[in-house]
Amino acid sequence: MEERPQHCLSRLLDNSALKQQELPIHRLYFTARRVLFVFFATGIFCLCMGIILILSARSTQEIEINYTRICANCAKLQENASNFDKECTCSIPFYLSGKMMGNVYMYYKLYGFYQNLYLYIRSRSNRQLVGKDVKAVEDCAPFKMSDNKTPIVPCGAIANSMFNDTIILSHNINSSVQIKVPMLKSRLTWWTDKYVKFQNLSSKNLADEFRGKIHTVAQYTTTKPPNWPKPIYDLDKKDPRNNGFLNDDFIVWMRAAAFPTFKKLYGRLNRTHHFIEGLPAGNYSFNITYNFPVTRFHGEKSVVLSTLTWCGGNSLFLGLAYTVTGAMTWLASFAMMAIHIMLKNKKMSFFHQ
Amino acid sequence: MFCFMVEVERIVKANDREYNEKFQYADNRIHTSKYNILTFLPINLFEQFQRVANAYFLCLLILQLIPEISSLTWFTTIVPLVLVITMTAVKDATDDYFRHKSDNQVNNRQSEVLINSKLQNEKWMNVKVGDIIKLENNQFVAADLLLLSSSEPHGLCYVETAELDGETNLKVRHALSVTSELGADISRLAGFDGIVVCEVPNNKLDKFMGILSWKDSKHSLNNEKIILRGCILRNTSWCFGMVIFAGPDTKLMQNSGKTKFKRTSIDRLMNTLVLWIFGFLICLGIILAIGNSIWESQTGDQFRTFLFWNEGEKSSVFSGFLTFWSYIIILNTVVPISLYVSVEVIRLGHSYFINWDRKMYYSRKAIPAEARTTTLNEELGQIEYIFSDKTGTLTQNIMTFKRCSINGRIYGEVHDDLDQKTEITQEKEPVDFSVKSQADREFQFFDHNLMESIKMGDPKVHEFLRLLALCHTVMSEENSAGELIYQVQSPDEGALVTAARNFGFIFKSRTPETITIEELGTLATYQLLAFLDFNNTRKRMSVIVRNPEGQIKLYSKGADTILFEKLHPSNEVLLSLTSDHLSEFAGEGLRTLAIAYRDLDDKYFKEWHKMLEDANAATEERDERIAGLYEEIERDLMLLGATAVEDKLQEGVIETVTSLSLANIKIWVLTGDKQETAINIGYACNMLTDDMNDVFVIAGNNAVEVREELRKAKQNLFGQNRNFSNGHVVCEKKQQLELDSIVEETLTGDYALIINGHSLAHALESDVKNDLLELACMCKTVICCRVTPLQKAQVVELVKKYRNAVTLAIGDGANDVSMIKSAHIGIGISGQEGLQAVLASDYSFAQFRYLQRLLLVHGRWSYFRMCKFLCYFFYKNFAFTLVHFWFGFFCGFSAQIALDTSYWTFINHVFIWGSIAIYFSILFTMHSNGIFGIFPNQFPFVGNARHSLTQKCIWLVILLTTVASVMPVVAFRFLKVDLYPTLSDQIRRWQKAQKKARPPSSRRPRTRRSSSRRSGYAFAHQEGYGELITSGKNMRAKNPPPTSGLEKTHYNSTSWIENLCKKTTDTVSSFSQDKTVKL
Secondary structure: OOOOOOHHHHOOOOOOOOOOOOOOOOOOOOOOHHHHHHHHHHHHHHHHHHHHHHHHHHHHEEEEEEOOOOHHHHHHHHHHHHHHHOEEEEEEEEEOOOEEEEOOOOOOOOEEOOOOHHHHOOOOHHHHHHHOOOOOOOOOOOOOOOOOOOEOOOOOHOOOOHOOOEEEEEEEEEEOOOOOOOOOOOOOEEEEHHHHHHOOOOOOOOOHHHHHOOOOOOOHHHHHHOOOOOOHHHHHOOOOOHHHHHHHHHHHOOOOOOOEEEEEEEEEEEOOOHHHHEOOEEEEEEEEEOOOOOOOHEEEEEEEEEEEEEEEOOHHHHHHHHHHHHHHHHHHHHHHHHHHHHHHHHHHHHOOO | OOOOOOOEEEEEEOOOHHOOOOOOOOOOOOOOOOOOOOHHHHHHHHHOOOOOHHHHHHHHHHHHHOOOOOOOOOHHHHHHHHHHHHHHHHHHHHHHHHHHHHHHHHOOOHHHHHEOOOEEEEEEOOOOOOOEEEEEEOOEEEOOEEEEOOOOOOHHEEEEEEHHHOOOEEEEEEEEHHHHOOOOOOHHEHHHHHHHEEEOOOOOOOOOOOOEEEEEEEEEEEEHHHEEOOOOOEEOOEEEEEEEEOOOHHHHHHOOOOOOOOOOOHHHHHHHHHHHHHHHHHHHHHHHHHHHHHHHHOOOHHHHHHHHHOOOOOOOOHHHHHHHHHHHHHHHHHHHHHHHHHHHHHHHHHHHHHHHHHOOOEEOOOOOOOOOOOOOOOHHOOEEEEEEEEEOHHHHHHHHEEEEEEEEEEEOOOOOOOOOOOOEEEEOOOOOOOOOOOOOOOOOOOOOOOOOOOOHHHHHHHHHHHHHHHHHOOOEOOOOOEEEEEEEEOHHHHHHHHHHOOOOOOEEOOOOEEEEEEOOOOOEEEEEEEEOOOOOOOOOOEEEOOOOOOHHHHHHHHHHHHHHHHOHHHHHHHHHHHHHHHHHHOOOOOEEEEEEEEEEEEEEEHHHHHHHHHHHOOOOHHHHHHHHHHHHHHHOOEEEEEEEEEEEEOOOHHHHHHHHHHHHEEEEEOOOOOOHHHHHHHOOOOOOOOOOEEEEEOOOOOOOHHHHHHHHHHHHHHHHHHHHHOOHHHHHHHHHHHHHHHHHHHHHEEEEEEEEHHHHHHHHHHHHHHHHHHHHOOOOEEEEHHHHHHHHEEEEHHHHHHOOOOOOEEEOOOOHHHHHHOOEEEEEEEEHHHHHHHOOOOOEEEEHHHHHHHHHHHHHHHHHHHHHHHHHHHHHHHHHHHHHHHHHOOOOOOOOOOOOOHHHHHHHEEEEOOOHHHHHHHHHHHHOOHHHHHOOOOOOOOOHHHHOOOHHHHOOOOOOOOHHHHHHHHHHHHHHHHHOOOOOHHHHHHHHHHHHHHOOOOOOOOOOOOOOOOOOHHHHHHHHHHHHHHOOOOOOOOOOOOOOOOOOOOHHHHHHOOOOOOOHHOOOOOOEOEOOOOO
16 A cells, blocks of 8 residues: 555654654542542651651750840940940850750851842952952952052952951859850851862962062052951961961851841850860850941841751741641641542432432 | 826737836736845844844843843843844745745746747746747746737637646637737737736736727727736647736736734733733832832941942932832843743744654655644644635545446445455455556456446446447547547546446547447447537536437436436336435445436437527527427436446545544635535535535625525524524533523534635625624535635635634645635645645645644644643743842842842753753852852852752752642642543543443444435536537547538537637636546
8 A cells, every 4th residue: 555665654754752742651640549648648747847847946045145235335436436446345144044965056146237238249259259369359349449559358348348246255154263165166167168269379378468578569469458457367366277268257258148137157166175065054154346337227236156956956937837738738638538528429429319 | 207106007018118118017027035135134133123022132131231230141131132033033044045046946937028029038037018928838827918829729728727726627718819810920929019908917816807909999808818827838839928917916926915924822822921921020120119219218328338339329219210120130031031932942842743743644655744834833723713625635636436336236336255345445456457458547446247247248238338438528639659538627527438448438539520439349430419518407418429320319417316307207116226326325425427318219300400400590599499409308218327436535534524523623615616516525525414404505696695695594594593492402502501602602503504706705795794704603514616716815814803713724736825824824735736835834744634633633732732831931930030029128129139040041041941961960060169260250159059958958948848839739630620520531530430341342333424415416517518529629630520421510610619608607717628637
């Protein structure tokens, strides 16, 4: 019947399942048994998950101390422009009723600080921060150059507005003995930030590098950001490696927060000697060197001590969400079962008639 | 000056270019291309930016170039935009290149033009109005010509008009007698200086009005004197013509509808949606801008320390204004550019599925289906009306002699060993005709009994075949190889004569007075005494011949209903037997004819013949008297039997039509054929059935009559319906009634409408249009016969415009082009001789039956997929973009983006068909340290993914979101199946139950449709051909002169043309000399 040989057909039109649209399909058929089983199982899973999450969230401990008002004198002092470089400290005593077990983390928390403003976020130079080219400041408006035309290092609005309060936690064993709680300033950042995104210049001596002493040429001279009391190579006097762009506090600040209320990691407990199991209960105090102005934008700041569990901090949201979802799923499955059985009975009676 | 004037009439002077030039008529060059090299860029860009999406993104691009506003980098927009525009431009350019090529090919065809009293070869494009052109046999006609003279006597010439109206039969044109005298005399032709005043260019193929003034006398011109561009000269060795219309003014070009840009309803929906979304975007922008102003005035002030803004440099209102534009840019992804690209890509994919489909591959001619337009696939699933051509589309235009009933015995049925009737299969051995040198090799007959009967010398069988060989209007010719070639006027007759020839009764030649046939090897010459021609009322034709033995016989064939009344009473037994056979034939959709003869004695015939001559000479009531005489002699006939000829349908037409109408798709047949033929095919392919409540035939001659008939039909229909409404049908249709309040939808019962081209022309007038449409849409089947190409398009337009329905036109010939172009979707049948239909079409395949798969499989799937895709696309865009809206409330409405739009858009645009693998590999690259090392400023994402994906919390959130999104959908689907099951759900449930109950039974063989309908004398037959034969005017000079001494002509030889014209006034006036059947 076919005059043309078969190979012609196969050559022209591939007989593959894809081209002939004959790929196997699986269509979910929603039988009552399957659907209800899935619903009940999901409901149980969600409920269990929710309870676990809530329990674990409740097992964390968190202390937050808002020191905006407590340290109001310092703020007032600094609002006066003539005193802006005067050092002001304030001490905030508090009582830790139960001991905080395990790893304890210290955060600072800012309220109403819009780190997510478009112009603010844009005002940084990743090229500079990665240590490639100190002069790469073109993205940093309005903090590009100092008045004498030397590039600001680090440039940009984010760097300029860095949080620069110093917070020291001390344990008051009794009224006379105060132990400074040892805090680690390492591994506060993301790994990629510390080892990829932020790099110092290759030189051994940071100060020289930034001051431009190696290169006698004047254009390599740099300036510190206007709001900073200290230059970038002088941020951590105790640990010379924690300086320059690789300063952990600096890196943490440079990762802009997504919401106007945010907390950033400031330090983690060094579990040695007295604090090997965490923070024991007792009297403590924060000694804060007050530098960072928040009253000007009606913001607030606080310091937070917290422990973590496997699933993060003490937020109840996820646990509650799981519980609610689980409960809803169960409700829905009961409702569906009821509807299905009702319809089935109706159909049966219809057939029997 | 002249070009500003509206042409009211055209004045052309022959052989006078200077005179004609002052009218600035168009020359013979045609342009179908759109651009040239210089205009391509501006025009194409202009066209492209008319598309809403492109314009929108151009605006967006401009906005992004303003640094104060731009919150996204400009290349996120320009890359996809440029990509889209170049792709489209390249496609347009290639399309136009091919149009240029075909234009050039046509424009550079050669023709012989009479210039400066010499015949010169000239390109078609240089032919001017008023030139005289010489055409030769089988040449295409270059322009619309006034025929001046030809090689044939009386200035006759034959043309084939397949390109114009799809009819493959030949048409005759004849020159004015004054001009035909010019002959081939070049000097006289060069001296011809007649002036033609005629109508302005128009698209009416069958009308021409004009006056030729020459030598102080005026001659009126009509369509008979005009040869149109696109025709092919046939059977005429040469002819001369004067160019009246050239190039774009020709009727062919005027008839070629403009190529319209076809768009699907999804496209339109998309455009509206995009507009709405744009409005939505503006609203979002305004809300955010207001928010920004408020935020700036309340909170933003205090942040100036961090940003060093000077006091008063930016007011909060101005900031809000800038924010508005910034947000327009950020949120632009709600208005999706990639939507248009993605939709195109998906459609392209679907087109490939169509091209690849083996089930639409015609292996016999090795033609795969082809989606020539890639943008219409999903519309295929939305078709409501199909407009189909008949010849070549539904039918193969092949007539085959299938069966016959001779003297109460059926021949042509095939019995297997168990004496059961079986289908004719390829394995069955056909009757071997190869022993006969004159046999037609293509003819096949599967019943050996007939051959045996002939050999046995059954006189009735012999008489039957002799009749088939004698009683017809076929002309024979011998070609150069000495083979007999039959020139047939209707393919049915061709089939009958060819059948007789294969069974040994070979029609050899004819003169006006004799017919020579070869009867089983012996030559016999019959004297043709009278020719009782066919006409529509008689529905039969007869010849009266004197056989070599000297007996006078009347042989008659015709519609069974008519002929049975003329039989001699002694035929009663045979009649009932034959009648049964005829019913059987008709039930199989065969075209039937009854065959009868009568012996006449000399005396009676002489008397009758004398009366006939008297009647012919009479001036009054001539036609009536002749008709009476015909009646008189055609009586007391002896029935011989009946024939059944199959107008071969294309394979699978019946099944296709049935399943398409099951899908509620209405099929209209628009054909250039005669009404009887069209109806016959309607029955053959189950569009018309005996179960139909009524079949309305509209055949009015003027607008008033047509409207009357339409209204009556409608009344009739409503009346019947009302009666029906009382019955049980109401319950069944009740649901539908509630759903659909439109009257016509509530109709019960099947109706059919048949309307001819002449009535259609009136029905398409403005005030009758609605009546027609209303009636037609209520009918299950509509058949329009004798329609012109333009009318086909008009009908399509009508339905398109007033019914708001999606239409599909399918056809194979040049006459279907306009219809194909004007329907939403045009389909060309490929593998035929002409290519025009395929070239104009959107889809092409080789067989009508593939329509089923195209519409019900490809169209449906395309539509489903497209809808799903659109839903997901809009969902994705909204989900993605609204994040930024909500984030605006947290970031002081400062147009900061929460997520990296840049890489999202990048991925969206370049990797639309996005495999997950590519998505992730790009993601990993962009988040890799390496790329950050190279571009620290552009790719600051390093570490984000790594950090977030290592947190357990994130995974828990992802899990929860998945559960929360999936569960409601599952619940919804489950409940929907339970509460509101769709048809497919029910079917699936039923199938499941069936499967459980018992294994699937094998399909029962389809029972034959039984029909009491007998096809009438449904020949594509025209009156007047008999006169032509007896006058001998169409006999070539090379035919042997009549040997008989009876040198009488029945009619005045010059008057036959007028006779012909008079009798065929209401149809397209041409007599047909149909296809040439090869021996």
